[in-house]
Amino acid sequence: MTQAVAESKSKPKQSKSSKSEKEVKIIPLLIVLAIGTALWFINAPSGLDEKAWHLFAIFVATIVGLIIKPLPMGGVAILAITATVLTGTLELQDALSGFQNTTIWLIVIAFFISRGFIKTGLGTRVAYIFVKKFGKKTLGLSYSLLVSDLVLAPAMPSNTARAGGIIFPIIKSLSSTFGSSPENGTGRKMGAFLTKVAFQGDMITSAMFMTAMAANPLAVSIAADVAGVDITWTGWAVAAFVPGIVSLIIIPLVIYKLYPPEIKETPGASQMATKKLQEMGALKKSEWYMIGIFFLILALWIFGENIGIGATTTALIGLSALLLTEVLTWNDIKKEEGAWDTLIWFAALVMMATYLNELGMIPWFSAQIEGLVSGWSWIVALIVLALVYFYSHYFFASNTAHVSAMYGAFLAVAITAGAPAMLAALLLAFFSNLFACTTHYGCGPAPVFFGSGFVSQNKWWSLGLIISIIHILIWGLVGGVWWKVLGLW
Numbered sequence: 001m002t003q004a005v006a007e008s009k010s011k012p013k014q015s016k017s018s019k020s021e022k023e024v025k026i027i028p029l030l031i032v033l034a035i036g037t038a039l040w041f042i043n044a045p046s047g048l049d050e051k052a053w054h055l056f057a058i059f060v061a062t063i064v065g066l067i068i069k070p071l072p073m074g075g076v077a078i079l080a081i082t083a084t085v086l087t088g089t090l091e092l093q094d095a096l097s098g099f100q101n102t103t104i105w106l107i108v109i110a111f112f113i114s115r116g117f118i119k120t121g122l123g124t125r126v127a128y129i130f131v132k133k134f135g136k137k138t139l140g141l142s143y144s145l146l147v148s149d150l151v152l153a154p155a156m157p158s159n160t161a162r163a164g165g166i167i168f169p170i171i172k173s174l175s176s177t178f179g180s181s182p183e184n185g186t187g188r189k190m191g192a193f194l195t196k197v198a199f200q201g202d203m204i205t206s207a208m209f210m211t212a213m214a215a216n217p218l219a220v221s222i223a224a225d226v227a228g229v230d231i232t233w234t235g236w237a238v239a240a241f242v243p244g245i246v247s248l249i250i251i252p253l254v255i256y257k258l259y260p261p262e263i264k265e266t267p268g269a270s271q272m273a274t275k276k277l278q279e280m281g282a283l284k285k286s287e288w289y290m291i292g293i294f295f296l297i298l299a300l301w302i303f304g305e306n307i308g309i310g311a312t313t314t315a316l317i318g319l320s321a322l323l324l325t326e327v328l329t330w331n332d333i334k335k336e337e338g339a340w341d342t343l344i345w346f347a348a349l350v351m352m353a354t355y356l357n358e359l360g361m362i363p364w365f366s367a368q369i370e371g372l373v374s375g376w377s378w379i380v381a382l383i384v385l386a387l388v389y390f391y392s393h394y395f396f397a398s399n400t401a402h403v404s405a406m407y408g409a410f411l412a413v414a415i416t417a418g419a420p421a422m423l424a425a426l427l428l429a430f431f432s433n434l435f436a437c438t439t440h441y442g443c444g445p446a447p448v449f450f451g452s453g454f455v456s457q458n459k460w461w462s463l464g465l466i467i468s469i470i471h472i473l474i475w476g477l478v479g480g481v482w483w484k485v486l487g488l489w
Contacts, residue, residue, distance in 0.1 A: 036061030
C-alpha cells in the first residue's frame with residue numbers, strides 16, 4: 001500500500017519532467033510554417049523557375065527555424081528534407097544528395113578526431129603546458145590560452161567544444177585560484193579579462209583553418225557550387241595565417257588596454273599548472289598515439305594533395321588509425337552526438353544551397369543585384385558587401401544559419417561585380433567566423449563564456465563592436481597585402 005502511494009505520488013513528477021523536456025516548441029514551429037507557406041504562395045518573380053522559388057521558400061523557413069529553434073537543428077533539417085520531397089520540389093535522391101558530399105564527411109570525421117584530444121586528456125595537457133611556460137603575467141597567461149586554442153584548432157571543428165570544453169574550465173580554475181569570481185564582485189581581478197580574450201581568440205582561430213569551425217566546410221562547399229572556387233585546406237590556412245597571427249597578437253593587447261585585469265602578475269598560475277600536470281602524470285600511451293596521429297593528419301592536410309590524398313581521405317586515415325590504436329572505440333564514435341547531428345543539418349543545407357544554384361535562384365539574384373553595383377569598382381563593391389555581410393550577424397544566433405542564408409548570394413554578387421573569385425570566397429569565409437565577435441549569442445561558444453557572468457552584456461557588446469572594427473582593418477589591410485603577395489588579386 002505504501003509502495004503504491006509512493007508510486008502514485010511520483011507519477012506527476014515524472015510527467016512534469018517529461019513535459020519540460022519536450023523538444024518541439026509549437027509557437028516557433030507555427031511561425032516557421034507560416035513564413036514558408038506565405039513565400040510558397042507568392043508568385044515566382046519574373047525570370048525565375050517556380051521550383052527554384054518553392055525551394056527558396058523552404059530554405060528561408062529552414063533558416064528561420066535554425067534561428068528560433070522550434071526543434072533542434074537536426075530536427076529542422078529533417079523537416080526541410082521531407083518538405084522538399086513531399087511538395088515535389090525535388091526528387092528523393094536529390095533531397096538526400098547532401099549526404100554524399102565529401103566536405104560534410106570531412107567535418108564529421110574531424111569531430112571524431114577531436115574526441116581523441118578530449119578523451120585522452122591531451123588537449124587539457126597542452127593548455128596547461130602553455131600556462132606553465134607563459135603564465136607569469138596575466139597578459140602572458142591570456143596568450144598561453146590562445147596558443148593552446150591555436151594548436152588544437154586544426155583538428156577540432158567544434159569551437160564550442162574546443163573553447164568551452166578545454167579552455168574555459170582552465171579559465172575558471174585560474175580565476176578561482178586568484179580569488180576572481182562574478183558572484184562576489186571580484187570578476188575584474190582576472191576572470192573577466194581572460195574570458196573576453198579567450199572568446200575573441202577562439203573566433204580568430206576558427207577563421208584560420210577550414211576544419212576549426214563546423215560551418216567553414218559549408219562555405220567551401222557553397223563556394224564550389226556557386227562559383228566553381230576550389231578552396232583547399234592548405235589554401236585556406238596559408239591565406240589566413242598572416243592576418244590571423246596579427247589578430248591573435250593585437251586583440252589581447254586591445255582588451256588589456258580597454259578592459260584591464262586588476263591582477264597583472266600571476267606567478268601562481270605557473271605553479272597551479274605545474275601541479276595539474278603532476279596530477280596528470282607522464283604522457284599515457286594513448287596520448288602518444290594521439291600526438292603521432294595528429295601530426296600525420298596535419299602533414300597530409302598540408303602536403304597530401306601533392307600525392308593524390310584529399311582532405312577527407314586524410315581524415316578517414318586519421319580516424320582509422322585512432323580506431324586501430326584503440327585511442328577511440330566504436331562506442332566513442334556512436335556516442336559523438338555532435339558529429340551525427342552535424343551530418344544531418346549540414347547535408348540538408350548543402351543540398352538546398354546546391355539546388356538553389358542549379359535551379360537558377362542564385363544566378364537570378366546575382367543578376368538583380370548586378371544593377372546596384374554596376375559602375376562600382378570591384379574593390380568598392382567587395383568592401384561594401386563584406387561589411388554588410390559582417391554586421392548583419394547581429395540578426396543571427398548561429399554562424400551556420402548566417403553562412404547558409406547569405407554566403408552564396410553575397411559571393412555571387414561580388415564575383416559579378418568583378419572581384420577575383422578566390423579572394424571574395426576566402427574573405428567572406430573568414431568573416432563568417434570573425435563576425436561572431438560582436439554579440440553574446442552569435443555563435444556556440446558565446447553563451448558558454450557570457451553565461452559565466454564575468455562580463456556584462458553592455459561591456460560584451462561595446463568591446464565586440466570595437467574588436468569587430470579592428471578585425472576588419474587587420475583582415476582588410478594586412479590580409480589584403482598578404483593576399484596580393486599570394487596572387488589572389
